[in-house]
Amino acid sequence: METPSSTCDEGSELDARSQSDYADFDDLDRPPRRGGHHREPSSDASSECSGEPGSPYGSSPYPRWPVCALPARATQPAPPLLKRLSTTRRAGAGGGREGKAGDGELQLIKERFSKLLLGEDMSGSGKGVSTSVAISNAITNLYATVFGSCHRLEPLPAEKKSMWRREMDCLLSVCDYIVEFFPSKEMLPDGTTREVMATRPRPDIYVNLPALKKLDDMLLEILDSFQKTEFWYVNDKGQKDDSVATPCRPASQRGDGKWWLPVPCVTKPGLTETARRDLQQKRDCASQIHKAAMAINNGVLAEIRIPDLYKQALPKCGRASVGDLIYRHMSFPGKFSPEYLLDCLEISSEHEALEAADRVEAAIHVWRRKASQSHSRSPWSAVKDLMESDKNVMLASRAEDVLLCLKQRFPGLSQTTLDASKIQYNKDVGQAILESYSRVLESLAYNIVTCIDDVLFADEAARKIA
Secondary structure (H helix, E strand, C coil), X not given: CHHHHHHHHHHHHHHHHHHHHCHXXXXXXXXXXXXXXXXXXXXXXXXXXXXXXXXXXXXXXXXXXXXXXXXXCCCCCCCHHHHHCCCCCCECCCCCECCCCCHHHHHHHHHHHHHHHCCCCCCCCCCCCXXXXXXXXXHHHHHHHHHCCCCCCCCXXXXXXXXXXXXXXXXXXXXXXXXXXXXXXXXXXXXXXXXXXEXXXXXXXXXXXXXXXXXXXXXXXXXXXXXXXXXXXXXXXXXXXXXXXXXXXXXXXXXXXXXXXXXXXXCCCCCCHHHHHHHHHHHHHHHHHHHHHHHHHHHHHHHCCCCHHHXXXXXXXXXXXXXXXXXXXXXXXXXXXXHXXXXXXXXXXXXXXXXXXXXXXXXXXXXXXXXXXXXXXXXXXXXXXXXXXXXXXXHHHHHHHHHHHHHHHCCCCCCCHHHHHHHHHCCCHHHHHHHHHHHHHHHHHHHHHHHHHHHHHHHHXXXXXX
């Protein structure tokens, strides 16, 4: 009986050493304990395993389980959010805690997450929104705070950039805990393996979130690159912000629609060839980022479940939704051209485009629902239903082409009624984060492209005058 006693004594010493690893978290005032201070627990464990008098297992008729030495437990790693904020726990000589992030950042974390958990209702009355809607609103409001007044091609102020990085890290840290289970194998100390359920990031978050972070960094790099430019801006009163030797009359392609935005100006000969080429390259890059963010946003919105309230509000007939003119063009048996249809509609404003998009999108779901319905009636009725089903599939496909062409003509189009309903009634936190993050990056990229187009328009006007 000496072998179990020595084994258990060794295990208790290892357990004592592992407890010393957590001494800094259990009691910061006491110095770390060592294995030599735990002789009494070691002797108790030895008596329990050896079956000596006084041991509860001394007269047991059942065989005793073999006791194996356990490996020392490593110190628990810091949570992902604390790692991201560079706040690591380190035990010094006195057992204190040092961290790069101050109390202000930790207080910010508590405040942000308390608002998310309470659904933006700090009164605690239970009238708050869901967590997914709260975090979507938080990302949208943060974007409006940081980039809402940025209407010029210039670097983002340091305090706003720091605010954007810090608070987005807080909001995106929720994705660290949105995981899925998968079967895996674990190696035991004795060399045997066993099957366990491990965790990994959810596929949509694992694929889309790193891509969105990369797009975010690229957009900030584009803004940071406008340090020294050959153009400047005038305010809404027509006064110059900077002194320039040979000013040129400001020209804008926006007209009077957005008169409050600053107007770019260039010198009379226009931009140099190097500056013009560099500006065009940045525009192409921002345009590609806009398309990538739009693709991610459309993919996430397509995965979000359609609310029941939206389905109940759909009309019974797709023709009543789109109108007679659009229906006649889409039901024509010959070749269909969505560009020709939009030319016939003569849509001139974003308000009219959004209204048309809502009607076409509602008709798409009406025709899809009719195409998926199955009927069990007479043979002739079955053939008739099959013909109508094929027609509904054709109409839904053509309506999708019209909707895509409409969004391409108006890239700054607002959310449709269906998209707004999905965001409002969505309960998936991961999808809410991906949708809102991609939406604000899409808006930022579009604003950068628009600002560059204004500068290129002013350059073209200056070259014509010269």
